[in-house]
Amino acid sequence: MKKYGSYALELMDKESYDPKVTRDLGDPKITGSLNFIQTNDFGNIIGDMPVSRYYVDANGNTVTDHNSATFTHYKFSNNYKGGSTFFKIQFMTNAPAFVYILDIDDKKTVSKLFPYDDNISPAINSTNATVIFPLNDPITNKSRRFELNADASVEKICILYSKLPLDYNELEKKINSSPTTPYATIQN
Secondary structure, rough: OOOOOOOOOOOOOOOOOOOOOOOOOOOOOOOEEEEEEEEEOOOOOEOOEEEEEEOOOOOOOOOOOHOOOOOEEEEEOOOOOOOOOEEEEEEEEOEEEEEEEEEEEEOOOEEEEEEOOOOOOOOEOOOOOEEEEEOOOOOOOOOOOEEEOOOOOEEEEEEEEEOOOOOHHHHHHHHHHOOHHHHHHHOO
């Protein structure tokens, strides 16, 4: 590809969300799940990072009924040291979507984890896709990984997926300036 092509294209059907045009597939809902995978300094997989799963409403309260939840909250079952714990996120989705991963620490500092560069698209264009973030470097194939923040005592990694592209910079500004919880800000 590097030798003969300067770019690649993927053609996709545009999905219709008109309720009268369902193509007999029912309501267009995106669902997904994720796993956290611990890696070493070089990005090689060490093993799973077990999590507990909770359902959260828009106010940040834990609820038992997933139908009344706005978010799913995953909490690491073990404590991991910031600055020396590296990981990847395995993300599975049932439909094409736009994926954004951000980190919000206890000081309300927002860091963009994915897409990590302006030339990286947040679009996952496949149905029933499994993607491991961060993606390896496409030129060098060097393995990339996330790192827990050494300066934070608490970090929230937020994974947003949407049928429509989001303005990440606007979202970051709103989270930084909002007096509400990140859950409520994102929901708004």
